[in-house]
Amino acid sequence: MANPSSRLTKVCGADIELSNFILGFDRPGGTGYEASRALLREIDGLPRAWVRPYAYAADAWGSWDYRDRSAAWDRDSTWRSAYDEQDWGRKFLPTNGGCVYIDLDHLELCLPEVRSAWDHVAAWHAMLRVARQALEAANAHQPPGRKIQALVNNSDGQGNSYGSHLNFLITRRAWDDLFTRKLHQLQYLATFQVSSIVLTGQGKVGAENGTPPAAYQLSQRADFLETLSGIQTTSRRPIVNSRDEPLCGWLPLAGDGGAPARLHVICFDNTLAHGSSLLKVGTMQVMLAMIEAGRMDPSLILDDPVEAVVRFSHDPSLQAKAPLASGRPAGAVELQRRFLDAAVRFAASGGLDDVVPRAPEILAFWEDTLVKLEARDLAALAPRLDWVLKLQMLERAMRQGPELEWESSQVKLLDHLYSSLALDDGLYWAYERGGFTEQLVTEEEIQKFLVEAPADTRAWTRAKLLQSAPPESVESVDWDSITFNFRGRGYWPVRRTVTMGNPLAFTKAEMAPLFGRAESVDQWLDAVEASGERSGEGAPGDPPGLAACRPPLPWTDSSPVERSRCHEIP
Amino acid sequence: MRFRERFGEDPPIPGASGSPSDGQLEGLRREGQRFLAAGDEAITRALAGSDSEAFLAANRQQGGQ
Numbered sequence: 001m002a003n004p005s006s007r008l009t010k011v012c013g014a015d016i017e018l019s020n021f022i023l024g025f026d027r028p029g030g031t032g033y034e035a036s037r038a039l040l041r042e043i044d045g046l047p048r049a050w051v052r053p054y055a056y057a058a059d060a061w062g063s064w065d066y067r068d069r070s071a072a073w074d075r076d077s078t079w080r081s082a083y084d085e086q087d088w089g090r091k092f093l094p095t096n097g098g099c100v101y102i103d104l105d106h107l108e109l110c111l112p113e114v115r116s117a118w119d120h121v122a123a124w125h126a127m128l129r130v131a132r133q134a135l136e137a138a139n140a141h142q143p144p145g146r147k148i149q150a151l152v153n154n155s156d157g158q159g160n161s162y163g164s165h166l167n168f169l170i171t172r173r174a175w176d177d178l179f180t181r182k183l184h185q186l187q188y189l190a191t192f193q194v195s196s197i198v199l200t201g202q203g204k205v206g207a208e209n210g211t212p213p214a215a216y217q218l219s220q221r222a223d224f225l226e227t228l229s230g231i232q233t234t235s236r237r238p239i240v241n242s243r244d245e246p247l248c249g250w251l252p253l254a255g256d257g258g259a260p261a262r263l264h265v266i267c268f269d270n271t272l273a274h275g276s277s278l279l280k281v282g283t284m285q286v287m288l289a290m291i292e293a294g295r296m297d298p299s300l301i302l303d304d305p306v307e308a309v310v311r312f313s314h315d316p317s318l319q320a321k322a323p324l325a326s327g328r329p330a331g332a333v334e335l336q337r338r339f340l341d342a343a344v345r346f347a348a349s350g351g352l353d354d355v356v357p358r359a360p361e362i363l364a365f366w367e368d369t370l371v372k373l374e375a376r377d378l379a380a381l382a383p384r385l386d387w388v389l390k391l392q393m394l395e396r397a398m399r400q401g402p403e404l405e406w407e408s409s410q411v412k413l414l415d416h417l418y419s420s421l422a423l424d425d426g427l428y429w430a431y432e433r434g435g436f437t438e439q440l441v442t443e444e445e446i447q448k449f450l451v452e453a454p455a456d457t458r459a460w461t462r463a464k465l466l467q468s469a470p471p472e473s474v475e476s477v478d479w480d481s482i483t484f485n486f487r488g489r490g491y492w493p494v495r496r497t498v499t500m501g502n503p504l505a506f507t508k509a510e511m512a513p514l515f516g517r518a519e520s521v522d523q524w525l526d527a528v529e530a531s532g533e534r535s536g537e538g539a540p541g542d543p544p545g546l547a548a549c550r551p552p553l554p555w556t557d558s559s560p561v562e563r564s565r566c567h568e569i570p
Numbered sequence: 571m572r573f574r575e576r577f578g579e580d581p582p583i584p585g586a587s588g589s590p591s592d593g594q595l596e597g598l599r600r601e602g603q604r605f606l607a608a609g610d611e612a613i614t615r616a617l618a619g620s621d622s623e624a625f626l627a628a629n630r631q632q633g634g635q
Binding site for chain 2: 017019020021022023026029030031032103104105106149151156157158160161162163165233234235266379380382383392393396397400401408409410412413414416417425427430431433434435436
């Protein structure tokens with residue numbers, strides 16, 4: 001069994017980039033700009049406006065200066081995020097602790113951190129409902145003849161892809177092993193991810209990005225995965241992404257001597273079926289726990305995962321094989337079976353205890369799904385997996401409309417409308433309403449995450465603080481900190497920043513009793529700071545209260561993350 | 571229906587006693603086809619009410635992450 005001191009609960013974050021455009025409104029280059037901003041405008045979040053003209057920012061060499069960023073104000077007077085110039089208008093939701101923003105003219109929905117794969121499914125669908133409410137409100141303001149369309153997919157069919165990302169908490173040691181010390185572990189992870197498209201693909205009509213022709217394929221994303229590993233996300237996309245933005249503080253959360261890391265996973269599809277969504281997160285949690293414990297089987301490594309993902313994806317009959325590094329050919333389902341067998345042995349040794357919530361259920365669901373895939377029992381899997389449901393839907397449509405072919409524009413339209421966010425034309429929702437889809441979380445669990453944050457991560461405290469503070473006092477919000485700017489005595493504002501580095505802390509169980517005794521927002525912030533100090537927030541040697549002044553972690557590759565001064569302004 | 575309700579509180583063990591028989595499976599598949607028909611009306615509506623060429627042309631996105 002793994003050394004328990006070098007393991008971390010596999011907290012998961014996620015984001016959903018939507019396709020958004022306006023029917024009835026032509027513009028060269030498309031209407032994503034207008035559509036995404038119309039949607040964002042309808043979502044209430046904090047901060048409402050950025051008021052400070054200055055911010056700390058790091059140059060390319062990691063040194064710090066104090067630069068005027070007023071040029072970054074957009075025409076809607078909303079601040080461009082400090083993450084990246086392509087990241088615009090970020091606002092956090094006081095309801096569930098997630099956030100929304102615009103990324104390259106796509107509305108992007110970011111889920112609050114969760115521990116359980118089931119909570120991921122519920123939070124995912126809750127965030128889709130947030131976007132749907134915005135869609136309905138935005139469409140109510142459109143002139144006659146125009147309609148904003150939002151699709152929960154990853155490809156526009158014209159060679160452009162947009163992401164569906166997962167983020168997992170892993171130990172620094174596991175990160176170093178994956179990317180700098182034990183590259184066979186990276187190849188092992190890539191092989192797992194490539195073969196798992198039989199569980200997680202949304203399905204897509206046609207092929208793109210110069211890949212061989214295909215009538216139908218398993219994955220939206222496969223055609224756009226062009227390298228094994230890399231830091232980039234918008235071109236030559238890697239199967240295993242090395243963008244580490246942990247936003248988890250400075251102190252080790254496990255006994256491996258380093259601050260925690262984030263694994264940013266960009267190879268998966270946006271999914272709607274609960275089964276696909278649950279397997280996407282649950283099996284990754286299991287695999288990362290194994291890799292963290294150094295448990296991997298080098299005989300499973302694919303010779304060329306980049307070539308294999310296209311080959312697997314383009315074959316919905318599941319017959320395709322790709323060579324392993326040993327030269328022996330293997331299919332995606334066969335590989336998944338061997339990963340599952342290894343995971344079951346690992347679980348039996350206690351390796352998943354306290355690291356992956358509800359691991360036995362994940363393994364059983366994975367097993368049941370693989371049995372049906374091995375039997376090619378697609379009828380049984382249609383309610384569970386997106387690519388199977390979409391395939392059966394399209395084949396049924398083509399049987400009923402003999403004039404339809406895979407190359408027909410009408411079939412591609414159905415492919416897109418499968419993932420339409422709107423209830424009136426989204427085909428997935430029609431199957432859900434009809435009772436066809438397998439529901440792994442209840443309506444109540446989804447509704448809960450529309451108004452509440454997950455209770456067992458720091459998202460709970462983030463949401464509570466945003467709900468409780470005067471909205472105008474919220475100056476900036478990030479996953480691991482919030483800066484408030486309160487009205488002080490006289491003319492001078494009082495600025496306070498609280499940090500919440502540990503995503504496993506600041507839970508409802510920990511903080512609710514403290515908040516219950518507090519009589520003001522100030523005392524709530526005192527409680528958060530005290531809790532952070534108890535759990536060692538900040539860098540070793542930091543004087544109390546200075547934790548919030550730390551710059552971003554030196555190993556991150558992100559654009560500068562803004563940090564404010566922590567002390568009262570005189 | 572939740573997974574645990576559908577398969578019972580204990581996760582299913584394929585091949586174990588209690589798995590549906592071939593006859594039951596056939597019945598489940600027939601039921602699945604019936605449910606799959608739930609999408610027919612939506613498909614018909616989509617194909618009748620949309621200009622597919624215009625829709626596909628309008629859906630031009632900037633590449634994202």
